[in-house]
Amino acid sequence: MYPIRRNRRLRTNEAIRSLVRETIISPNDFLVPLFVVEGKGIKEEIASMPNYYRYSLDLLEKEVKDLWKLGLKSVLLFVKVPDKLKDNTGKEALNKKGLMQRAIKTVKNACPDMLVMTDVALDPYSIYGHDGIIENGLILNDETADVLAEMSISHAKTGADFVAPSDMMDGRILTIREALEDEGFVNTGIMSYSAKYASAFYGPFRDALDSAPVDLKNIPKDKKTYQMDYANRFEALRETEMDIDEGADIVMVKPGLCYLDIVREIKNEVDVPVAVYQVSGEYAMLKAAAEKGWLDHDAVMMEQITAIKRAGADIIASYFAKDVVKLLNK
Numbered sequence: 225m226y227p228i229r230r231n232r233r234l235r236t237n238e239a240i241r242s243l244v245r246e247t248i249i250s251p252n253d254f255l256v257p258l259f260v261v262e263g264k265g266i267k268e269e270i271a272s273m274p275n276y277y278r279y280s281l282d283l284l285e286k287e288v289k290d291l292w293k294l295g296l297k298s299v300l301l302f303v304k305v306p307d308k309l310k311d312n313t314g315k316e317a318l319n320k321k322g323l324m325q326r327a328i329k330t331v332k333n334a335c336p337d338m339l340v341m342t343d344v345a346l347d348p349y350s351i352y353g354h355d356g357i358i359e360n361g362l363i364l365n366d367e368t369a370d371v372l373a374e375m376s377i378s379h380a381k382t383g384a385d386f387v388a389p390s391d392m393m394d395g396r397i398l399t400i401r402e403a404l405e406d407e408g409f410v411n412t413g414i415m416s417y418s419a420k421y422a423s424a425f426y427g428p429f430r431d432a433l434d435s436a437p438v439d440l441k442n443i444p445k446d447k448k449t450y451q452m453d454y455a456n457r458f459e460a461l462r463e464t465e466m467d468i469d470e471g472a473d474i475v476m477v478k479p480g481l482c483y484l485d486i487v488r489e490i491k492n493e494v495d496v497p498v499a500v501y502q503v504s505g506e507y508a509m510l511k512a513a514a515e516k517g518w519l520d521h522d523a524v525m526m527e528q529i530t531a532i533k534r535a536g537a538d539i540i541a542s543y544f545a546k547d548v549v550k551l552l553n554k
Contacts (some may be wrong), residue, residue, distance in 0.1 A: 227324075229304070230464065237285050238311075242498060245246075246534070247530050247533050247534045248525070249508050249529055249530060249533060249548065249551070249552065250295075251294065251295035251296050251297070251412075251549045251552070252297070253489070253529075253533060253537075253538075253539065253540050254296055254298070254517075254539075254540055254541075254542060254545040254548070254549070255298045255299070255300050255341065255499065255539050255541040255542075255545075256291055256296050256298065256299045256300065256541075256542075256545045256546070257286065257299075257541055257543060258279065258287065258288075258299050258300065258301055258302065258319065258358075258435065259276075259277070259278040259279065259286055259298045259302050259303075259432050260278070260279055260280075260281065260301060260302065260303045260304065260323060260324075260327045261278045261279065261304045261323075261325060262280065262304075262306060263278050263280040263301075263375065264280050264281075265280060265282065265283065266278065266279065266280035266283065266490075267279055269282050269411055270428065270431060270432045270547075272427065272428035272431045272432075272504070272508055273428045273429075273433065273504055273507060273508055273511070273543065274401070274430060274488075274508075274511045274512075274515070275430075275505070275511070276543050278304060278432065281326060281327060281330045281404055281422075283342050284327060284331065285327040285330055285331075285333070285334040287436075288330075288331050288335050288338055289334055289335060289518060290332045291336045291338075291545075291546070292338060294546065294549045294553070295396070295549060296545055296546070296549060297337070297338060297339055298338070298340075298341065298539075299331060299338060299339070299340060299341065300339070300341045300342070300343065300388060300541055301324065301327050301328065301331070301340065301342050301343060302343045302348065302432075302483065303322075303323040303324045303327060303343075303348055303431060303457060304323075304348065304432070304433045304434060304484075305348045305349050305433075307351075307434075309349070309351070310349055310350060310351045311350075311351055311356060312350065312351055312352065312357055312358055313371065314346040314349040314350065314357070314371050316349050317346065317347075317348075317371070317374075317375045318371075318374050318375065318378055318379070319332070320378065320381075320382075322378075324342060324343075324379065324382075325378060325379070325382045326519055328340055328342060328379060328382040328383050328384050328413040329382055329383060332383045336340075336506075338349065339385050339386070339449055340383065340384050340385050340386070341385065341386040341387070341388045341415055342359045342379045342384045342386070342387055342388060343388055343390055344375050344376055344379070344389040344390065344391070344400070344463045345372070345373050345389065345390045345391045346368065346371065346372075346386060346391065347391075347433075347435040348433050348435050350435075351438070352437065352438050352440070352443050353430070353435050353436050353437040354437055354443075354444065354447065355368070355390070355391035355392065355393070355447065356368035356391065356393060358443065358444075358452065359370065360442075361442040361444070361445065363449055363450055365393050365394055365395070365450075366393075366395070367394050368391065368396070369393045369394075369395055369396040369399040369400075370399065372389055372393065372396050372399070372400060373396075373399045373400045373402075373403035373404075374422060375387075376389075376400045376403060376404060376412075376414075377397060377403055377407050377409070378406060380383070380407070381407075381409075382411065385412070385413060385472070386412065386413040386414065386474070387400065387404075387413075387474075388414075388415040388416070388417065388442055389413065389414065389416055389417060389430055390417040390420065390478075391417075391450070392417065392447075392450045392451050392452070393450060395470070397414060397416050397466075397467045397470035397471055397472050398470035398471060399415060400414060400471075400512060401470060401471030403468075413473040413474065414472050414473050414474070415472070415473065415474040415476060415499060416428060416467040416472035416474070416475055416476060417467075417476045417478055417501075417506065418460075418463050418464040418467040418475040418476055418477070418490075419452060419460035419464055419475070419476070419477045419478070419483070419490065420451050420452060420478045421430065421451060421452045421453070421454045421462055421478065421479065421483065422447050422448045422451035422452060422453065422454065422480045422501070423451075423454060423478075423479050423482075423505075424505070425479045425482075425503045425504070425505030425506060425510075426479075426503060426504060426505060427504065427505055428504035428505060428507070428508045429503060429504035429505075432464065454482075454483075457485065457489065459492060460477070460489065461489060461493060461517040462488065464490050464493075464494060465493070465494070468494060468496055471489040472495045472496065473497075474496060474498075474499055474538075474539065475494060475496055475497075475498055475499065476498070476500065476501060476541075477490060477498065477499070477500050477501070477504040477537075478500070478501035478503060479501060479502070479505070480500045480501060480502040480503065480506060480528075480532050480537075480540075481502070481506055481528060481531070481532070481552040484531060484532065484535040485535075487500055487532070487535040487536045487537055488535050488536050490536070491535070491536030492536075493530065497538040497539060498536055498537055498538050498539070498541070499537065499538065499539035499540070499541060500532050500535075500537040500541070501541040501542075502529070502532060502540060502541065502542040502543070502544065504538065504543065506528070507544065511526055522551055525544050525547060526548065526551065527549075528544075529542065529548055530542065535542065
């Protein structure tokens with residue numbers, strides 16, 4: 225007896241496959257990370273991230289307009305801070321005329337409807353490359369959270385729509401939320417890096433911002449005392465639930481591909497949007513393999529992005545965003 229139900233009927237050709245496809249990728253899925261540097265006329269390729277760049281403010285304006293034309297409506301800003309402005313307390317992060325503050329204004333002036341999210345962490349400003357203030361070899365939690373709250377207010381005053389704390393200090397979401405409320409920024413959102421793992425996939429990003437932890441005596445050589453152990457699953461749920469209770473509007477899992485089980489676990493449990501950061505190492509690996517001719521770049525890129533959304537991501541922060549949208553528009 226032949227089977228009455230043949231699943232292959234729904235795979236016969238591209239028309240039927242498209243019609244029944246469960247996961248659809250669109251420009252609305254993406255949050256575009258952008259790296260900003262001081263200077264003028266600078267579009268500087270990041271060596272470990274081929275075809276990805278650091279922009280000076282004048283060229284950031286052009287890039288933002290190009291993104292908008294492609295249908296990409298949200299950006300996440302990071303700044304590369306000159307060494308002379310770094311210290312142990314993040315003083316430069318609070319500068320009203322600092323690079324981040326000027327970058328926010330640049331984006332909003334160039335494209336007022338572009339959603340602007342900002343990185344809130346001390347590592348770009350730290351002489352030690354850590355996300356927190358260091359004292360006697362320890363990362364200070366509460367003192368760091370207070371500075372992050374001040375950073376968030378500064379970004380909100382300059383026009384940021386969302387702040388995105390990426391540090392993993394305990395209680396920093398509540399500290400930031402209360403500070404924003406006290407200053408009247410009730411509509412400024414928080415996208416929390418809630419399940420951010422101490423991953424080896426961040427290397428190219430740290431190259432981009434020159435923000436890797438320094439190798440000095442009595443200074444932690446990694447971020448394992450505050451970022452999560454990648455062996456842990458249930459801890460991610462606890463971290464995420466606590467951030468939501470403290471006022472996070474969006475929660476994030478970072479990195480992406482090795483953590484899709486965590487994405488699905490969190491998506492099943494929470495009632496806020498879930499973001500995933502497809503990180504620099506994931507980007508660099510595919511670029512390197514494609515350059516060698518070992519992988520079909522576009523095919524693997526789309527498979528990875530689809531897997532992230534299929535796992536439960538409502539928002540995907542990805543360096544592939546422009547490549548994906550250009551491919552979709554062909």
